Amino acid sequence: MNPTLPHYILENLRRNPRKAALREKDHGIWQETSWERFAEKIIRLARYFEAVGLQRGENIAIIGDNKPEWVIAELAAQLLGAIPVGIYQDSVTAEVQYLLEASDSAIVVAEDQEQVDKALDVLDRLPRIRKILYYDDRGMYQYQHDILIDFDQALAAHPVSREEVALYLEEKIAALSADDTAIMCTTSGTTAKPKLAMLSHRNLLFMAESLAEADPKFAEDEFVSFLPLPWIGEQMMGVVSALRFGFTVNFPESAETMQADMKEIGPHFIFSPPRVWENMASTVQMKIMDASPLKRFVYHRLLPIGYQYAECKFAKAAPGIGLRLAYRLACLLLFRKLKERLGFSHLRSAMSGGAALGPDTFKFFHALGVNLKQIYGQTEISGISCIHRDDDIDFTSVGRPIRGTEIRITAEGEIVSQSGAVFSGYYGNPEATAETVRDGWLHSGDAGYLDDSGKLVVIDRLKDLMHLNDGTRFSPQFIENKIKFSPYIKEAVALGDQRDYITLILNIDMGIVGKWAENNRIAYTTFTDLAAKDEVYELVAAEVFRVNAELAKETPVRKFMLLYKELDADDGELTRTRKVRRGFIEEKYREIVEALYGDLKQVSVQATIRLQDGRERTLNTTMRLYHL
Secondary structure: OOOOHHHHHHHHHHHOOOOEEEEEEEOOEEEEEEHHHHHHHHHHHHHHHHHOOOOOOOEEEEEOOOOHHHHHHHHHHHHOOOEEEEEOOOOOHHHHHHHHHHHOEEEEEEOOHHHHHHHHHOHHHOOOOOEEEEOOOOOOOOOOOOOEEEHHHHHHOOOOOHHHHHHHHHHHHHOOOOOOEEEEEEOOOOOOOOOEEEEEHHHHHHHHHHHHHHOOOOOOOEEEOOOOOOOHHHHHHHHHHHHHHOOEEEEOOOOOOHHHHHHHHOOOEEEEOHHHHHHHHHHHHHHHHOOOHHHHHHHHHHHHHHHHHHHHHHOOOOOOHHHHHHHHHHHHHHHHHHHHHHOOOOOOEEEEOOOOOOHHHHHHHHHHOOOEEEEEOOHHHOOOOEEOEOOEOOOOOOOEEOOOEEEEEOOOOEEEEEEOOOOOEEOOOHHHHHHHEEOOEEEEEEEEEEOOOOOEEEEEEHHHOEEOOOOOEEOHHHHHHHHHOOOOEEEEEEEOOOOOOEEEEEEEOHHHHHHHHHHOOOOOOOHHHHHOOHHHHHHHHHHHHHHHHHOOOOOOEEEEEEOOOOOOHHHOOEOOOOOEOHHHHHHHOHHHHHHHOOOOOEEEEEEEEEOOOOOEEEEEEEEEOEEO
């Protein structure tokens, strides 16, 4: 028998019905949902879906923050053979419309008034939609639309007895196949609109079991779900692995309380994209900047010991007795407390994936004693194809393939793979499917190579690799990751393809640079004003000089400028997973790019700024071009 995801609802229910399947922070109190109660809610919602005519093979869309209702809706749909598709909660109305149309969704499960409004605004263009469920009723009392129903009302309309739960699960599970599509996940959409990758139960479980062989998961584990559930990375941990191994998934109360909530739970493992690790490293450095002289002295004296110890680990060399004793002291005085504040007191394994993590950030966490591993994969292979093993970690590679996955490098230098986790295709797009899977091999679009030990080294996206006019090849992502290790830099875009030299468009980190400015008695009003300060340019220039010292002598950064606004997914400059859309940025800021490759010292621009409330205003500003 080849099990499906709902099979593990029943298995966990039978094994330990009163164990916590989910835990949610609500009004400052952790509320537990046992496997027994979890299964009951899934069945109640599935019966509601049946009552409104949801058929096998139809699709439902889910949009909202990470909450138990999100997962309940996903599993209820799967139980009926319907297919859930997640939409990022910060998507604008146009993106929501595109994905609802592209997925042919029949039902929408939305978190709150904001998300309901997005669906209602485009409802007249989406005749397939029959019902919109919402699970946060604040502000919804004035809505009288027949298509709307409260999530709890839908559950209350279909009660089930304890005896019915197992019988209903058995009946529905028997009708499912491991090759049925379990979920559709959106691709990142760095160059075009996102596609919908269809992943089967077999794909997802193959990935979860193969990953667990390299990085074990246990029923006693705690996991904190705080990254968007539409992302394949959160799906494979917070849903698939949680079902397969029976550990508890915890949902923070809000994004603002996430760090404090994580500290309370103390997860045993964590999986995050590089931006989260970069933000954590920047936060630590910011707090140290604001600490007392004694704490700063201790930090700067003990951190190098952590780096020395980490280098021994990377080199697979045994540290000497002096270094071991010094490191234990550093752990006692500094590293243990730092990890506790980050919520890592029980952390066994930490993973970074979704994009390349800069070596500086990677080394920093290992210096603190965090067992951080790089992973590599993509949505089309259910998230993961390679990972570091505990005894074989380095900062240059992304580890070796997991069980059942084969990696090859084509003559063009592209990474291709075969695995039981490879998706069945893009929904409604057979042409793109045929282009991505050729002769049974999944083409990643990434450039890389296998080192002498068989570990995969990823260079960059093939389309993103650049060549200077003299033929010198460079990876813009490598340079961007280097500069983003600075606590003062939030985003970076490296340019230089078919140019004479490399330049950077940078975003300062408003919080950290603002704090630095206050400490140095530099007055400012807005982000634009702060980014234009000469003192801030000199601060950032020191960071770019540091990076240049570590780059090959053929590829130094010659100029940079500090952008007047933050790069924003709502403006199309970043994907919803915060990957830079380089081509879009080059086109949008063409005037700035051309100025960076001219003889100008500054450039004046007129720009339209979109405010959070939807209003727009025109901004006239002059930006400095810093020559290094």
